[in-house]
Amino acid sequence: MNRLAVALAPLILAVSAFNAHAQDPHAGHVMPATPAPTRPAPDPVVRPQTPAGPAAQDPHAGHVMPPAQIQPAADPHAGHQMPAQPATVDPHAGHDMSTMAPPAQPDPHAGHDMSTMTPAQVDPHAGHDMSTMSMGPPDVPTSADNRGRPPEDSLPAAALGGPTHAADLVFGVGAMAASRRTLVRENGDVRTTAIIIDRLEAGFGDDGETWLWDVQGWSGGDINRLWWKSEGEGDFDDGVEEAELQALYSRAVTPFWDVQAGVRQDFRPDGEDTTHLVLGLQGLAPYWWEIDAAAFLSTEGDLTARVEAEYDQRITQRLILQPRLEIDASASDIPELEIGSGLSSVEAGLRLRYEFRKEFAPYVGVEWSRAFGDTADYIEARGGEADETRFVVGLKAWF
Template sequence: MIRFSLALVPLILAATPALAQSHAGHGATSPATRQAPPTTQGCVAPGSASATTGTAGTSPSPAGACPPGTVRARAAGDHDMSTMGQAQPAPATAGHDMSAMPMGAPPSGQADPHAGHDMSTMGQAQPAPATAGHDMSTMPMGVAPSGQTDPHAGHDMSGMAGMAMPPEVPTGADNPGRPPQTPPPAGALDGPSHVADQIFSAEDMAAARRVLVAENGDIRVAAVMIDQFEATSVDGEEGYAWDAQGWYGGDIHRFWWKSEGEGEFGGALEEAELQALYSRAFTPYFDFQTGLRQTYRPEGDRTDLVVGVQGLAPYWFELDAAAFLSNKGELTARAEAEYDQRITQRLILQPRVEVNLSAEDIPELGIGAGLSTLQVGARLRYEIRREFAPYVGVEWTRSFGATRDFAEARGRSAEDTRVVVGIRAWF
């Protein structure tokens, strides 16, 4: 056995160089005898100054893969990240500096997206560079939330208050802020006003228009308004008075009637009148009225031609003014105004003024020229229902000029104040 073992020693020594060659790169050969691997254009030996950090032989070169034992050379625009995470002084020629910024090491196998950027002064107020297109250095602004970038950074908004805003363009509703309404195209107004006139006959169109008017606005309505129906008391004498009116017709044309008068309980009727008028609306709030008036007085009756207006003036004043030309050529006029002042939804105060004028003296009727009488009163009513309201009030009457003289000559006072209690109703 010893003899056989000694015979195997030369065989083992002879096989040792072959094992050394199969493990090349493990230190079996000396550096002096190692041969440099062949290089290709764009590839360099590992460890050189221009070598990348990739694995040898895996990074592609411009002409293809680098041969074994070489790596791709770093291009001029590439960044060296082999020393990332270490405190390194920024090179003089580097465009970015991150040496003063503490940062964590990137995950293994990933490149840091902030490599090469100078963030050492991040979070500090810096003056805008001279070449910056926007300046916000003089604008007070809040600090952006932690971890977020201010969306207005770099914009000069100091003069925003003086910016010229687009002009307001009136719209159909005249409501500022709505988008402007463009005018209709020129072709929209071409052609006939009513295309149906070209299809149907004139008789058919006239009949259709009459039906349209009758069904959309030409409605007949009627109303009766008893504005005053009251008992009066003046100087111990009790009397009564009324003032009522009504109408029948449509929105434009109406038949209108009016009646008013006064007298004493147990005595004769002092005065009464009745008017029959044609009324036509000439504005949304006023009507023109004309017709006849019949007046009854103990001194003598009169029939007058009436011309006047009636309507609702601005601020909700109800006006009624008319001129009267009698069958004897006497010209008189009268104007009334009243206003409903709501104290509550049901309690209403109604001031009222009435003025009577005459163009000449009428001794038979006790009327003088000019301003003949002035009547001022106020009535406070409570609307149990809108259509029914009792009231109390006071009324002052004064005669002027020749009218006062005629009243005194007949034994009447030129001035009196009366208390009234009555009912106002309409249906």
């Protein structure tokens, strides 16, 4: 037993020494005396002081160490010549930062958690070249842009060398020309004829009972027409006082207006018939006013003018109220016709008609007439009245 103890004693001492060395890596080393710590040089930049933390604890506190193994804590930098360091070292000290770019704009997404977002969600246009994009409609390719299409040959010369109408080769030029004329006439150049009885009426006033007619018509197409007009009036006791007939060529110059030119022939019981040249304008004015205006130059050199205007105001589909206005003027005095220069007369009437059919509409109404200037003097000189109001009954028709 004693021999076993003696044999294990060196091993026990080696294990004890190894444990002591593990607890203190500097145990058994001869360390020079540690110089007293020197105060660091003051930092020229005043920095905030941080409160000192608790004193560092001794890693060997509470351990029972042999007296020979207890050594003062050694400074690993003891014996090294260290320059004085400021309390807080600037990590950029000694760096030249004059050439550095200014900081970038702040990130608008700073503080956002974008770790789970895909690049397309962060910026839907990321990686797209938008420099060549236009704001117009999209350029959609068509079959003409297909490079795989076979090239098209130009038209052969024979394709344009035949007649204008291929049917001429089958039916003959003469037969097809007649057919085309019929097609144009029936579908775009229709010839029409109409007669319009605008007024066929009797008037009752202080000067007695009178009657008159105002009829016109045409024959032709939409552009060119032969137009005729006829007016006349008389007394139930004395017969016809005056009448006129116009033969005009009418040319449509706009969709609603025709220019008319021709001759006018006046008939009077005393034989003072007169012929005039006529230049007029007839059509539909704004607000559906029907206008008929003309200037007349007689063979005697007298220049006169007349303007008529009518408007149909529908009360119902069949009952229509029609205002009518007629103005006559002359450039000179015409004593034999009892016409003075300037504004000679004005007629204004209001007629109410009922259309039993579009082509047949009787009416009743009232009309006021007034002569002015020398015209009124001529009428009063023969015993007439310059101002007159009449009650009228008549018929408007067309066929």
